[in-house]
Amino acid sequence: MGRMGRAVAVIGTGQTKHGRRDDVSYPDLVREAIQAVFEDAGITIQDVDAIVYGSMPSMMEGVAFNHFYMADALRAVGKPLLRTETCGSTGQSIAQTGIYWVASGMADIVLVVGSEKQHEGDAQATMMTIPDKITLPMVGGAPVAFSMQSREWMGYFNIDEAKAREAAAIVSVDCHDGGLNNPLAHIQMKVTKEEVMNAKIITYPVRLLDVCPSSDGACAVLFASKDKARKICKKPAWVKGMGFRGEEYYTGDSNKAVWQSTIGAAQEAYKQAGITDPRKELDVAEIYNPFTYHELMFMECLGLCPPGEAPDYVIDGVFSPDGELPCNPSGGVLCTNCIGATGLIRLAEAARQVTGKAGPMQVEGAKLALSHAMGGLEQFNAVTIIGSKL
Amino acid sequence: MRKVGIVDVALSPGVGSSLSLMEFTYKPVKEVLDKVGIKRNEVDAYVMASSDVFHSGLSCANSFDIDATGAFMKPMAREEGDSIKAFIYASLRIMSGIYDTVMVVTLIKGSEHPDNDTLTSCFADPFYTRPLGIQETTAAAMQKRLYQKRYGITDEQCAKVVVKNLGNALRNQNAHIKKRVTVEDVLNSKKICHPLRAMECAPKSDGVCAMLLASEEKARELTDKPVWLRGFGSSMDTFYLGDRDLLNTQLKNAASMAYKMAGIKNPAKEIDMAEISEPYAFQELLRCEELGLCSQGQGGSFIDSGATQMTGSLPVNPSGGVLAMNPYVPRGLYRVAESALQIKGQAGEHQIDKKVNTALAHGSYGFCGQWHGVVILGN
Numbered sequence: 090m091g092r093m094g095r096a097v098a099v100i101g102t103g104q105t106k107h108g109r110r111d112d113v114s115y116p117d118l119v120r121e122a123i124q125a126v127f128e129d130a131g132i133t134i135q136d137v138d139a140i141v142y143g144s145m146p147s148m149m150e151g152v153a154f155n156h157f158y159m160a161d162a163l164r165a166v167g168k169p170l171l172r173t174e175t176c177g178s179t180g181q182s183i184a185q186t187g188i189y190w191v192a193s194g195m196a197d198i199v200l201v202v203g204s205e206k207q208h209e210g211d212a213q214a215t216m217m218t219i220p221d222k223i224t225l226p227m228v229g230g231a232p233v234a235f236s237m238q239s240r241e242w243m244g245y246f247n248i249d250e251a252k253a254r255e256a257a258a259i260v261s262v263d264c265h266d267g268g269l270n271n272p273l274a275h276i277q278m279k280v281t282k283e284e285v286m287n288a289k290i291i292t293y294p295v296r297l298l299d300v301c302p303s304s305d306g307a308c309a310v311l312f313a314s315k316d317k318a319r320k321i322c323k324k325p326a327w328v329k330g331m332g333f334r335g336e337e338y339y340t341g342d343s344n345k346a347v348w349q350s351t352i353g354a355a356q357e358a359y360k361q362a363g364i365t366d367p368r369k370e371l372d373v374a375e376i377y378n379p380f381t382y383h384e385l386m387f388m389e390c391l392g393l394c395p396p397g398e399a400p401d402y403v404i405d406g407v408f409s410p411d412g413e414l415p416c417n418p419s420g421g422v423l424c425t426n427c428i429g430a431t432g433l434i435r436l437a438e439a440a441r442q443v444t445g446k447a448g449p450m451q452v453e454g455a456k457l458a459l460s461h462a463m464g465g466l467e468q469f470n471a472v473t474i475i476g477s478k479l
Numbered sequence: 480m481r482k483v484g485i486v487d488v489a490l491s492p493g494v495g496s497s498l499s500l501m502e503f504t505y506k507p508v509k510e511v512l513d514k515v516g517i518k519r520n521e522v523d524a525y526v527m528a529s530s531d532v533f534h535s536g537l538s539c540a541n542s543f544d545i546d547a548t549g550a551f552m553k554p555m556a557r558e559e560g561d562s563i564k565a566f567i568y569a570s571l572r573i574m575s576g577i578y579d580t581v582m583v584v585t586l587i588k589g590s591e592h593p594d595n596d597t598l599t600s601c602f603a604d605p606f607y608t609r610p611l612g613i614q615e616t617t618a619a620a621m622q623k624r625l626y627q628k629r630y631g632i633t634d635e636q637c638a639k640v641v642v643k644n645l646g647n648a649l650r651n652q653n654a655h656i657k658k659r660v661t662v663e664d665v666l667n668s669k670k671i672c673h674p675l676r677a678m679e680c681a682p683k684s685d686g687v688c689a690m691l692l693a694s695e696e697k698a699r700e701l702t703d704k705p706v707w708l709r710g711f712g713s714s715m716d717t718f719y720l721g722d723r724d725l726l727n728t729q730l731k732n733a734a735s736m737a738y739k740m741a742g743i744k745n746p747a748k749e750i751d752m753a754e755i756s757e758p759y760a761f762q763e764l765l766r767c768e769e770l771g772l773c774s775q776g777q778g779g780s781f782i783d784s785g786a787t788q789m790t791g792s793l794p795v796n797p798s799g800g801v802l803a804m805n806p807y808v809p810r811g812l813y814r815v816a817e818s819a820l821q822i823k824g825q826a827g828e829h830q831i832d833k834k835v836n837t838a839l840a841h842g843s844y845g846f847c848g849q850w851h852g853v854v855i856l857g858n
Contacts, residue, residue, distance in 0.1 A: 094575030140715075146531035146538035153532040153601035154560055157849050160715050167732055169713040170850065171568055174531075174559045176539040182556050186568060193574035194480040218538040333554050335545050353552055465542040469555075 094192030096479055098318035098325035100311045101130025102437035107306035107425040108275040115150075115206045116162035122307035122430075123164060123202060130311050132321060134164040137311075138196035141171050143183035143203045144429035149215040150206075163202055176219070177377070177464030178333070179203060180308070180432020181471030185331050187312045188473075197314045203430035204307035212303055212428070219466055221338075228340055228466060231379065232300065236292035238345045238467055239382035243294075245346035246397030254294065256400035257381035258285040260416075261298050261423065263409050264378070268420030270449040275304040276424040285381075294382065301379040306427030308434045315479070326440035329457070329474040330364070332357030336468045351390035351463070351470040358472040359392070364457075368393045368407075371474075372455035373442045374416045375435035377462040378423055384416065391461065391472070410452075418442070418450040432462025436473055443477040483570045484698025484705035485856070486580075486691040487514045488816040493655030493684035493804035495590030500535050504547035504586045507689040511582070512549075515691055515701050522691070523578035525550035526569040528562035528585035530808045532598050535591040548584040548689075561756075562688065563811035563842035563852035567711055569692050579697040583690045585809035589683040595807060602845060608719070616680060618846035619759040620672040622725040626765055627674065629726060629776070634674065636779035638665035640760040641678050641802055643782070647789055648799025650828035655684040655804040665760075679760040686806025688816050706819040706856050709837070710743070712736025713852040720846055730769040730843070730851040737839075737853040738771075746771040746839070750855075752794045752821055752831055753839040754814035758801050762848070763787075766841065767795065770853070789831055797821065797829045811842020815854050822858050 103125025105118055113121065127133060140163055147153040156163070156172045163170070171190075175182040180203045187201040217229045228234045243253050262282055268274040280298055288296040318325040334353035336343045343349060355367070364370050374393065378384035385399040393414060394402040402408060408416040417423070419438045422431055439458035441447040447455075456477045463470050489510035496503050512519060527548055529540040537543050541557035544550070558564035562585035569581040592598060596614045603609035626632050642662055648654035660678065668678040691701075698705040714729035714736070734746070743749050753772065757763035764778025772793060773781035781787065787795035796802075798817040801810050818838035820826040840854045 094577055146540075147601065148531065148538055151605055152603075153598065154530070154845070156560070156715075157602050157845050158604055158718055160718050160849065165715040166717045167714055167729065169567075169733075169736070170715045171564050172559045173556050173568070174539075175541055175555075175557055186556065186571075189568070189571045189575050189577070192577065193571040195571060195574060215538055218536065219542050221537060221543070333556065334552055335541070335550060335555050337551050338543050338546050349552060357554070465539055465545075468542055468545065 095194055096315040097188045097191045097328040098313050098315065098322065099440040099475065100313045100318050100322040100325050101126045102440055103129055103309040104273050104434060104437060105306045106273050107304045107427055109208050110305035115209065116159055118206055118305060119159055119162040119202060119204050119307050122309040126309035126311055130321065137198050137200045139169045139190055139199045140165045141173060141183045141186045141199060141201045143173050143179040144205055146215055148218060149210040149212060151210060175464050175469050177428055178432055178462040178469040178471045179429050179464065180434065181436065181462035181473060182333065184310060184433055184436050184473055185333060185471065188328050188331060191312050191314050197317045199312045200309060201312065201433065202307065202309045203433040205427035205429045206305045207303035207427065208305055224339065232292045232295055234467055235380050235383060236295045239294060242346040242386050248397060248400060250294065252400045254286060256385055256403040257299055258282040259403050260381040260384050261285040264417050264421045264423040266410065267418050267450065268424030271420045274420040274424040275302050295380055299381040301422045301426040304425050304427040306425060306430055308430040308437055310433055310437055324444045326443050326475050326477065327479050329476040330358040330361030331473045333471045335465065338466065340466060345467055347396060348386060348390045350468060351387060354470040354472045355391045358474050362474040364474065367391065368414050371414055371457050371459050373418060373452040374414060374459040375419065375438045375461065376416055376421065377432060377435060378417060378421045379426055381423065387461065391459065415452050418452055432471060435460035435462060436475065439475040443475055481574050481576055482695040483573045483708040484693050484695060485819045486693050486698050486701045486705060487511050488688065488690045488819055489514065490653050490813065490816055491685065491687040492653045493686050493806060496588065496685050500588050501547040503588060504544060504687050507687045508547065508549055508584055511689045511691050519549040522553065522580050522582045524554040524572055524581045526565045526581060526583050527557040528565035528808055528812065529557065529587065530559055532601060533587050533592060533807050535588055544586060561811040561842040561844045561850065561852060562809050563815065563854060566812055566815055566854060567713065567852065570708055570711065573692055573694050579694045581692045583692060583812065585812045586687045587806045587808045588685045589806060590685050595683050613846065615846060616675065617672050618720060620675045622847045623674055623759065623761045625725050626761055632761065632764060632779040634666060635662055636764065636782055637679060637761040638662040639782045640757065640763045641665045643788060644796050644800045644802045647797050647829055648803030651799050651803065652827065653804065654799045656682055675759060681758040681801045681805035684804045684806045686804065686809040686813065688809045688812045690812060690816055704823045706822045706858065709857045710737040710741030710855040711853065712740065713850065716849045725847050726765065728769060728848055728851065730766060730848065733851040733853045734770050737855050741855040743855065747773065750793065750837050750839050751833065751835045752797060754798060754817045755795055755841045756801050756810055756814060756843045757796065758805060760802060763795060770839065794831050797831050811852060814840040814842060818856050822856055
């Protein structure tokens with residue numbers, strides 16, 4: 090373990106305009122992202138050897154095994170297709186499937202697509218079918234499970250609730266400012282710390298402006314071997330490392346304050362990428378933050394600051410746009426959450442940053458970026474490191 | 480590219496199990512680890528195949544499956560749909576050089592689900608085709624009519640597949656359906672959807688298959704009888720049935736990719752036995768044609784010739800196939816596992832008489848097989 094196979098490059102990314110997309114059908118939403126990625130990379134479907142697709146569970150899609158329904162929109166007819174699904178971390182898992190495919194030597198160019206049309210489904214109802222009947226009354230639905238985890242984290246490290254509240258509000262303000270720089274983001278609004286701290290309570294301590302929206306959207310990324318990338322792409326981004334870990338099904342079976350799956354996934358990715366001091370070596374991080382408190386926990390478990398100290402670092406501005414390691418300049422999940430695509434959007438944004446293509450969101454001189462996603466019953470974490478150099 | 484070996488496999492029985500989904504999953508996984516003589520922490524990565532729609536009412540299937548498969552705190556992913564996808568993905572992980580051992584686990588408890596026709600009707604789009612009552616059985620009925628009309632395949636020839644496969648299943652301890660039947664029994668069984676009869680359709684079964692894959696060096700270290708992956712291929716078809724020629728499917732494309740990778744030029748001669756997914760009896764005949772095991776339109780005379788019998792020149796489904804046991808998601812990996820056991824000479828009472836050097840395994844799902852996967856194994 091720890092060795093990388095053939096070098097893998099990102100040669101193109103494409104996203105839809107995210108938000109409530111009543112103007113297009115679900116397959117047309119997917120087509121929009123795929124058209125964008127081909128325009129970005131300057132190649133066509135004929136150049137693609139294989140396809141990977143992912144979304145949330147069938148119940149949320151309205152069609153079971155929706156890779157069948159999407160086959161034509163995905164341009165997958167007559168091609169090999171894998172359908173990887175790991176709940177919220179699906180976006181990163183499909184990227185990693187594509188990366189392994191190229192690294193194995195069995196494909197030179199792989200198209201990876203993630204999508205969600207949340208306004209045509211019922212995300213929370215679907216999430217209520219993840220816990221079994223025993224745990225459902227306690228942890229059903231994302232806000233309940235994740236608020237409970239936030240409280241566990243504050244209790245475990247004896248973090249002052251007012252301090253954590255302020256730090257979470259800063260995360261929200263920074264993300265919403267990022268969203269204003271991102272023309273594709275779903276939520277585009279200016280918020281203040283006071284507005285976040287006084288917003289309507291969802292599940293204590295989480296308030297409305299601490300929570301992501303339900304978005305329609307799709308993302309497509311093209312991965313290629315070194316030879317192909319050098320031929321096709323003027324400035325490819327390179328996959329430097331990847332990790333994935335999952336924890337036991339029952340929430341009580343693992344410590345969710347010192348989140349081993351996040352730590353494990355990050356450590357594997359850092360080892361492959363040769364990163365020993367992530368806060369210093371990384372230039373930008375796209376962290377999966379459907380809830381602001383989560384981002385604080387991730388900063389710790391991804392090794393970006395010491396355990397229990399994320400609120401201090403955030404209040405000091407370390408992870409703000411002009412800080413040492415800007416987090417979520419795209420606005421993050423807090424401004425756009427089309428779940429099956431979300432983890433892949435993190436990777437796409439990381440690739441755009443290291444290739445200098447992030448426009449108004451660009452972190453000056455970014456060379457090494459982290460992308461991350463989380464899923465399951467607070468169970469799965471995936472990390473992929475993208476760099477400007479091979 | 481690194482070589483991939485199958486170290487060992489374990490399979491559960493297909494009849495409805497009284498075990499909970501977790502215990503049911505755990506048993507074959509533990510069995511493989513014990514057979515190989517390694518512990519969970521020596522397995523580098525896991526790839527699962529289980530499906531939200533076929534998963535006892537629990538979405539995000541791997542959320543639940545992670546405990547019993549032993550995948551917690553390991554690099555892990557899950558494929559949705561036929562389990563041959565998980566086999567392919569696990570192989571890619573080994574070929575990449577990043578991992579040396581990958582455990583593939585696929586699971587289902589069909590006995591806890593609505594029937595397959597109800598679940599597969601959800602593959603149809605909700606606006607245009609689902610209201611028409613389309614599901615895998617009604618789609619297969621259309622495919623069978625076309626097959627009979629275009630090539631003159633008879634009901635008797637289709638029934639012979641059932642007689643052969645259920646006959647083979649009598650010797651398979653894991654098989655779900657065990658009964659000796661005649662062509663007359665099949666022809667006299669109830670019409671389900673013209674021209675399909677009840678006995679021509681697969682049951683709905685439970686099933687768990689665990690398989691340990693390893694790099695060449697590691698496989699040789701872990702077993703005296705590694706089975707080697709020689710080739711694989713897969714292909715997707717277009718969504719709407721009306722846009723396809725139902726007798727000219729993507730199986731041909733998937734097979735040609737697998738044969739090319741394995742260096743097989745004449746499959747009918749070079750392949751010693753095949754495990755083919757045949758949820759509907761006639762599909763075994765059609766798929767033999769598309770795999771190039773016999774000529775196009777000759778599937779009927781192929782079964783008449785006896786070639787595909789246990790003792791024939793090219794036995795097909797010596798395990799009894801999907802007609803004898805249909806764990807929907809795992810059925811593809813069952814085909815790979817049964818083929819591997821035949822090569823190892825460890826298939827037990829349904830081991831075929833001749834030596835198996837090269838075997839073919841096939842998986843398929845969706846209306847008339849919208850996705851096909853083909854795997855070639857060798858010794």
